[in-house]
Amino acid sequence: METWINDLMETLGAPGAGIAVALENLFPPIPSEVILPLAGFASANxxxxxxxxxxxxxxxxxxxxxxxxxxxxxxGRERTLAIAARLPLVKVADIERTEAWFLRHGTKAVFFGRMVPIFRSLVSVPAGVERMPLPVFLVLTTLGSALWNTAFVSAGYVLGDNWEEVTGYVSVYSKAVLVVAAGAVLWFLGLRLLRPGRGVRRGNR
Known part of the structure; x- marks a missing residue:
């Protein structure tokens, strides 16, 4: 992966780094913690x-x-709810509560979510489902992404040949996020097993 990213930047320069980051959003296994410090290292060189x-x-x-x-x-919302209604251990009411939460806190989720591994990609989907105003989405995404990218590109630039040190710190951070997410999923599944039911779907908006 590192070789492919390096070759892309070697061939295209800064636009290659941009392409790699765009793909990282679509395919989270492509690690931004490698792309961004490597771009900083390339800048230092x-x-x-x-x-x-x-x-x-x-x-x-x-x-x-x-x-x-x-x-x-x-x-869309209706298709999301229809699929949720067919999933085991998922209540439509849970989806609707999540929807209500996103309507209240979506701007913070989109902004700060850009700085959380994995979630930074996924948060765009509910924003689209809820049709967050596109100008708001673009501003929040640009600001949050600029902060995240600047931190890691700058770290790679300053560290130079030691840019890979950044990946170690981000790896620990990512693992902590995954542990918290896994705990939340287990808690949710435990509640569903103890309190089974489909929930009640409210009327359409």
């Missing part, structure tokens, strides 16, 4: 301009997020 690296990686983040927003908008 003079292979690309630092400002260009920051601009292109942020543009890539926005493009990838927009694609997932489009998936959510295309999928």
């Amino acid at each position: 003079g292979r690309m301009d630092l400002i260009a690296a920051l601009l292109w990686t942020t543009l890539g983040s926005v493009v990838g997020a927009l694609a997932l927003y489009g998936v959510g908008a295309l999928f």
